Amino acid sequence: MTRWADAVPEHQDSTPCPMCCPQPMLEPVELRVIDSEEGVRDALARLLAALGPLGLGIEERGLVELVLAEALNNIIEHAYPAEGPVGTIRVLLRLCCRGLHVRIIDDGVPMPGGRVPPGLPQDVSVGVAGLPEGGFGWFLIRDLAKDVAYRRLAGRNQLDLRLAVALPRNH
DSSP states (O other): OOOGGGGSOOOTTOOOOTTTTTSOOOOOEEEEOOSSHHHHHHHHHHHHHHTGGGOOOHHHHHHHHHHHHHHHHHIIIIISOTTSOOOEEEEEEEEETTEEEEEEEEOSOOOGGGSOOOOOOOOOOSOGGGSOSSOOHHHHHHHHOEEEEEEEETTEEEEEEEEOOSOOTTO
16 A cells, blocks of 8 residues: 555655644545446545545535546546456545645556646637537646646556645645
8 A cells, every 4th residue: 555655746846844744644545446427426425525524615625526526537538448447546635734635546558658638728719519528627637736747657657736725724
């Protein structure tokens, strides 16, 4: 199992956060991928329940839910081919003074080019019939999350990001 200390990306400025980073972290939630909308909904409900003690407001809760839904759906849709076996997605959460650090690990195929897609905004000036079916997920993730980073380690995908929620009032 991944240790909590290994589950936190470094701060952008590479300085430790002595105020709260050594503090106890949230319990990890391990999810079994079920290639369906119901599976993702169940996973999101469990993740949000695990965050209950943080007392997130409706906007913060919505931010967490949206980013995690996009990331999990991308994994199910792209990392696990339809003809392949169902895999495990592990989501590790850690609260710090800079927000909620999220690490998502899966056994699926690597991201194309070994990096996170650019997440460019889609052209929405076209009529409804001309709107693309997808392509909004990485734009939303990159826009709403901070410190988004991807790497492939030991045959697994690892996505790290930080959500600016549950911040101390004086921060």
